Amino acid sequence: MTASLRVSAEILELRTRHPFIIARGGSSDYRTVWVKVTDKDGCEGWGEAAATKFYGETPESVLAAINLYATAMPADPFDLEAAEAQWARMLRGNPAARVALSMALHDLAAKRVGVPLHRMWGLDAKAAPQSTFTIGLDTEEKIRAKVLEAAEYPILKVKLGTDRDEAILRTLRDTTDREIRVDANCGWTVTQAIRMLPVLEEYGVTVLEQPVVPQDIAGLGAIRRHATIPIIADESCLVATDIPPLVGHVDGINIKLAKCGSLREAIRMVAVARAHHLQVMVGCMIESSIAITAAAHLAPLVDIVDLDGAALLANDPFEGATIHGGQLTLPTAPGLGVTRR
Numbered sequence: 001m002t003a004s005l006r007v008s009a010e011i012l013e014l015r016t017r018h019p020f021i022i023a024r025g026g027s028s029d030y031r032t033v034w035v036k037v038t039d040k041d042g043c044e045g046w047g048e049a050a051a052t053k054f055y056g057e058t059p060e061s062v063l064a065a066i067n068l069y070a071t072a073m074p075a076d077p078f079d080l081e082a083a084e085a086q087w088a089r090m091l092r093g094n095p096a097a098r099v100a101l102s103m104a105l106h107d108l109a110a111k112r113v114g115v116p117l118h119r120m121w122g123l124d125a126k127a128a129p130q131s132t133f134t135i136g137l138d139t140e141e142k143i144r145a146k147v148l149e150a151a152e153y154p155i156l157k158v159k160l161g162t163d164r165d166e167a168i169l170r171t172l173r174d175t176t177d178r179e180i181r182v183d184a185n186c187g188w189t190v191t192q193a194i195r196m197l198p199v200l201e202e203y204g205v206t207v208l209e210q211p212v213v214p215q216d217i218a219g220l221g222a223i224r225r226h227a228t229i230p231i232i233a234d235e236s237c238l239v240a241t242d243i244p245p246l247v248g249h250v251d252g253i254n255i256k257l258a259k260c261g262s263l264r265e266a267i268r269m270v271a272v273a274r275a276h277h278l279q280v281m282v283g284c285m286i287e288s289s290i291a292i293t294a295a296a297h298l299a300p301l302v303d304i305v306d307l308d309g310a311a312l313l314a315n316d317p318f319e320g321a322t323i324h325g326g327q328l329t330l331p332t333a334p335g336l337g338v339t340r341r
């Protein structure tokens with residue numbers, strides 16, 4: 001293919017306001033990869049890769065994969081389907097690396113049309129649901145402080161999967177009467193999850209995300225049979241083909257760009273989930289406003305939005321979609337609509 005699109009990549013050093021801890025660990029320092037695709041007129045499309053160790057990627061593996069994929073750039077940024085298929089054929093896996101290039105091509109294509117990406121997709125920004133704001137694992141005192149600090153957000157998502165989950169919920173409920181959703185990040189056994197269900201109910205939790213390990217689909221189903229709230233698959237659902245086996249075992253799926261590897265795959269996931277009457281959530285990693293904004297353009301298609309990755313940062317280098325007060329506001333500028341701060 002003609003290399004009329006030039007690719008460059010650099011590492012972004014991101015820092016969260018508070019250490020961001022989930023059931024399998026966490027930190028305050030995160031590194032993502034900023035990918036730029038430049039056409040012959042000097043117009044740039046941007047993307048971001050949030051390498052996740054859990055899914056087998058590091059910033060270094062992303063850079064190596066981007067170098068390879070860069071040898072197969074389409075001559076025309078609108079050749080999205082062919083380009084994404086070609087990258088997946090060249091080197092499997094590496095979804096964060098592939099989605100960064102997918103974001104950059106979508107950014108460039110929508111800039112050429114002169115419309116925001118969600119308009120290129122025919123979506124109405126006003127249809128986007130409110131976003132949650134996540135409270136990571138911490139001491140009870142710090143959790144209370146974080147909840148107060150996040151006073152503007154009407155829906156909180158709390159990370160559980162510890163041996164003091166009930167105490168965390170009690171702290172949260174004693175501090176606020178806002179809506180609470182729970183993400184156990186695979187931290188429970190089926191028995192523990194079923195035992196936790198009445199506790200979640202007591203504290204008015206409205207959604208439970210990924211209680212058990214990814215491969216335990218039957219376990220998700222067993223939990224769902226005891227549950228009065230929706231059970232959402234996150235780590236159990238990476239791409240569209242993961243959805244049919246989940247039908248009957250969960251109430252919905254969580255789409256993350258860094259898991260599915262392409263914006264077009266994300267839209268396919270919405271279609272497959274809807275065809276099976278499943279709820280659709282869009283989530284994120286700890287990432288800057290580039291990746292958050294790319295996901296935010298999909299938000300008008302989904303029921304549950306959890307796009308606080310950039311809001312949790314102390315040093316987001318970019319500006320794009322915002323979630324002030326939980327209200328998701330999409331950029332009106334062409335493309336992703338992301339600018340440097």
Ligand code: MG
Binds near residue numbers: 185210234235
């Ligand atoms: Mg999750």
